[in-house]
Amino acid sequence: MYIESLEKLINSFRSLPGVGYKTAQRYAYSILNSDNEVAKQFAQNILDAKSKIKFCEECGNFSETDVCENCLKKSKDVICVVKEPKDVVAMEKVKNFDGVFHVLHGTISPLEGKGPNDIRIKELLARIQKYDTKEVIMATNPDVEGDATAMYISKILTPLGVKVTRLAQGVSMGSELEFADEVTLTRAMESRIKI
Amino acid sequence: MYIESLEKLINSFRSLPGVGYKTAQRYAYSILNSDNEVAKQFAQNILDAKSKIKFCEECGNFSETDVCENCLKKSKDVICVVKEPKDVVAMEKVKNFDGVFHVLHGTISPLEGKGPNDIRIKELLARIQKYDTKEVIMATNPDVEGDATAMYISKILTPLGVKVTRLAQGVSMGSELEFADEVTLTRAMESRIKI
Numbered sequence: 001m002y003i004e005s006l007e008k009l010i011n012s013f014r015s016l017p018g019v020g021y022k023t024a025q026r027y028a029y030s031i032l033n034s035d036n037e038v039a040k041q042f043a044q045n046i047l048d049a050k051s052k053i054k055f056c057e058e059c060g061n062f063s064e065t066d067v068c069e070n071c072l073k074k075s076k077d078v079i080c081v082v083k084e085p086k087d088v089v090a091m092e093k094v095k096n097f098d099g100v101f102h103v104l105h106g107t108i109s110p111l112e113g114k115g116p117n118d119i120r121i122k123e124l125l126a127r128i129q130k131y132d133t134k135e136v137i138m139a140t141n142p143d144v145e146g147d148a149t150a151m152y153i154s155k156i157l158t159p160l161g162v163k164v165t166r167l168a169q170g171v172s173m174g175s176e177l178e179f180a181d182e183v184t185l186t187r188a189m190e191s192r193i194k195i
Numbered sequence: 196m197y198i199e200s201l202e203k204l205i206n207s208f209r210s211l212p213g214v215g216y217k218t219a220q221r222y223a224y225s226i227l228n229s230d231n232e233v234a235k236q237f238a239q240n241i242l243d244a245k246s247k248i249k250f251c252e253e254c255g256n257f258s259e260t261d262v263c264e265n266c267l268k269k270s271k272d273v274i275c276v277v278k279e280p281k282d283v284v285a286m287e288k289v290k291n292f293d294g295v296f297h298v299l300h301g302t303i304s305p306l307e308g309k310g311p312n313d314i315r316i317k318e319l320l321a322r323i324q325k326y327d328t329k330e331v332i333m334a335t336n337p338d339v340e341g342d343a344t345a346m347y348i349s350k351i352l353t354p355l356g357v358k359v360t361r362l363a364q365g366v367s368m369g370s371e372l373e374f375a376d377e378v379t380l381t382r383a384m385e386s387r388i389k390i
Contacts, residue, residue: 001265001287003257009244012237015229016222027211029281031241032248032257034210039245042207043238046226049204050234053227062198062227070196086224092196 006032058127060103060120061085074100076131081124081153082139083107083146091139102127107145108152116152124153128162135163142169201227253322255298255315256280269295271326276319276348277334278302278341286334297322297331302340303347311347319348323357330358337364337382 006028013024031039055061056068062085063069078099080091088101104119127133136157140146154164170188171180180188201223208219226234250256251263257280258264273294275286283296299314322328331352335341349359365383366375375383 001256001263001283003248003259005240005244005247005259006257009240012240015225015233015237017225018218018221023213025281025284026213028244030210030212031244032280036245038210039241042210043241045200045204045207046234046238046241048200049223049226050231052200053198061196062201064198064200068196085227086220088196089220 055103058123059101060105060123061088061101070100074098076100076127076133078135078137079124079127079133080137080139083141083149087139087141097137104140104149107140107149109145109148119149121153121156125156128157128160133162135165138164138166142167250298253318254296255300255318256283256296265295269293271295271322271328273330273332274319274322274328275332275334278336278344282334282336292332299335299344302335302344304340304343314344316348316351320351323352323355328357330360333359333361337362 009028009031010021010024013019013027014021016024019027031042034042052064053062054064054066056063056066056071058067058071061068061070076099078097079102080097080099081102081104082088082091083104083106085103088103091097091101102120102124104121104124106114106119108114108116108119124136128136136153138150138153140149150164150166154166157164168191169184170191171177171184177185204223204226205216205219208214208222209216211219214222226237229237247259248257249259249261251258251261251266253262253266256263256265271294273292274297275292275294276297276299277283277286278299278301280298283298286292286296297315297319299316299319301309301314303309303311303314319331323331331348333345333348335344345359345361349361352359363386364379365386366372366379372380
């Protein structure tokens with residue numbers, strides 16, 4: 001039986017990443033079974049998030065203010081550069097880093113027609129000059145695009161006297177060597193450290 | 196970094212069944228990355244579904260009208276009884292059944308303090324008498340509560356001359372006997388048919 005408003009809700013849920021029809025249906029039924037107030041709040045939270053959240057003018061991360069709290073309060077001596085806002089969430093868990101971030105909103109990817117001018121590299125340079133930043137940690141993904149972007153930025157910044165570092169690549173904690181891929185093992189071998 | 200409207204949206208997504216913090220976060224980021232119009236439509240679809248969808252007065256399934264299309268159009272000679280609206284979706288896929296449904300909105304469950312008067316059994320009786328129904332197919336879940344509810348309804352209806360049947364219980368198509376549990380195999384053995 002076709003119920004128009006139900007199908008529309010299911011379709012909205014299907015637009016979320018990794019959600020197929022069955023999951024979307026489950027979500028929609030759970031909305032129908034929830035209190036009116038809860039459902040209203042859900043809808044309101046979507047509208048609020050969309051209208052209140054913009055990009056921080058400095059770091060490019062999500063923020064409710066023009067410049068985010070991080071950028072207002074923290075030292076800019078070290079800037080950690082990531083691809084997307086969600087990578088900030090991951091890197092914020094790192095215990096021994098408490099500096100600011102810089103979100104590139106993409107990586108250099110010739111295949112997708114994305115060059116250095118399509119991502120926030122200019123803004124990174126401006127920040128480094130403004131705050132006299134000492135070190136830039138490249139925390140782009142350990143893939144071809146992430147590596148290329150890190151290399152590119154390193155080539156620009158090193159002549160300016162900025163130290164550019166890259167997250168170490170190696171075997172993950174708790175993983176088993178047996179299942180590690182060749183590239184990962186090769187990198188881990190190259191980057192081996194004295195104990 | 197804490198962004199209030201983002202956290203609220205994440206929390207709304209967490210209230211969906213089977214969604215943990217990481218998944219909710221992914222969903223929220225996808226909303227933030229979507230077009231304004233898409234997000235607005237999402238919120239509107241939640242509100243519309245909640246305000247437009249009610250329960251069909253006859254079968255108890257979700258419906259935008261007082262009596263759903265199914266109940267208006269189809270023969271009531273055979274009624275298929277299920278626990279919840281989502282079971283209707285599952286049973287509608289059955290090719291050789293094209294009758295109406297009856298949603299009990301629960302099953303008899305002494306442990307949860309649910310007796311026969313807490314589910315839509317009275318309404319089922321009224322429909323059967325109104326439409327002179329010939330057969331009731333009990334399609335409650337194959338578990339203790341589902342079986343108990345089927346037995347209870349069968350005891351009420353059989354004296355009234357209504358044929359009460361139950362979905363066959365046995366091994367699933369495509370499954371492997373090796374992994375089937377004892378109870379399923381025992382039921383399948385009891386219900387074996389001549390070929």
